[in-house]
Amino acid sequence: MVNLILFLIILVLLALSIFAVFYLLYLFRTGIPFVPTSKPVAQKMVELAELDAEKKFVDLGCGEGTLVRMAGKSGAHGVGYELILPLVWLCRGANRLQKRPIEFRTEDFFQAELKEFDVIFCYLWPNAMKKFWTTFEGKLKPGARIISHQFPIENLTPEKTEIVGKSKIFVYRVPATSP
Numbered sequence: 001m002v003n004l005i006l007f008l009i010i011l012v013l014l015a016l017s018i019f020a021v022f023y024l025l026y027l028f029r030t031g032i033p034f035v036p037t038s039k040p041v042a043q044k045m046v047e048l049a050e051l052d053a054e055k056k057f058v059d060l061g062c063g064e065g066t067l068v069r070m071a072g073k074s075g076a077h078g079v080g081y082e083l084i085l086p087l088v089w090l091c092r093g094a095n096r097l098q099k100r101p102i103e104f105r106t107e108d109f110f111q112a113e114l115k116e117f118d119v120i121f122c123y124l125w126p127n128a129m130k131k132f133w134t135t136f137e138g139k140l141k142p143g144a145r146i147i148s149h150q151f152p153i154e155n156l157t158p159e160k161t162e163i164v165g166k167s168k169i170f171v172y173r174v175p176a177t178s179p
């Protein structure tokens with residue numbers, strides 16, 4: 001019995017270590033840790049998105065998918081990109097119970113085509129925000145909303161800024177032509 005318990009503890013520790021090693025590798029690759037947006041902030045972001053069933057939205061680095069599931073309640077079609085595989089499993093598992101028109105892709109969003117989306121959610125660190133705008137400027141749907149938790153896009157003036165507790169939300173409109 002003691003041997004079995006010891007074996008199980010070692011197994012759990014091994015699984016956690018493997019997860020930690022993978023997580024550190026992802027972190028090294030993306031430079032962005034997984035920090036979920038709190039529910040009140042996510043709710044405000046969804047409200048600001050003004051989604052309906054005709055619209056499409058994306059969360060760039062969707063973590064465990066709370067924001068995507070909340071936004072999916074509107075009936076809008078949503079996509080979450082996430083590189084950390086166990087988080088994508090969690091996202092897909094939770095959606096199997098709720099059945100919203102959302103999907104999760106284990107892909108690097110920097111390689112994605114984002115022109116179809118009316119709303120782009122993000123919670124990315126400053127360097128990634130810079131890279132996001134240099135990568136996608138001129139390649140997004142004109143008039144699409146970009147809703148960023150905490151970090152602004154340099155060189156672009158927000159249409160709106162909201163404060164929820166200690167968090168800031170920036171709302172941008174993709175210009176019709178590149179500024």
Ligand SMILES: C[S@@+](CC[C@H](N)C(=O)[O-])C[C@H]1O[C@@H](n2cnc3c(N)ncnc32)[C@H](O)[C@@H]1O
Binds near residue numbers: 026035038081108110
């Ligand atoms: C700060 S968390 C935000 C999670 C979620 N969007 C939220 O607001 O709760 C950023 C997430 O982006 C993911 N990520 C970072 N770079 C990525 C990339 N290039 N492609 C896909 N996911 C990425 C990270 O793994 C992390 O889970």
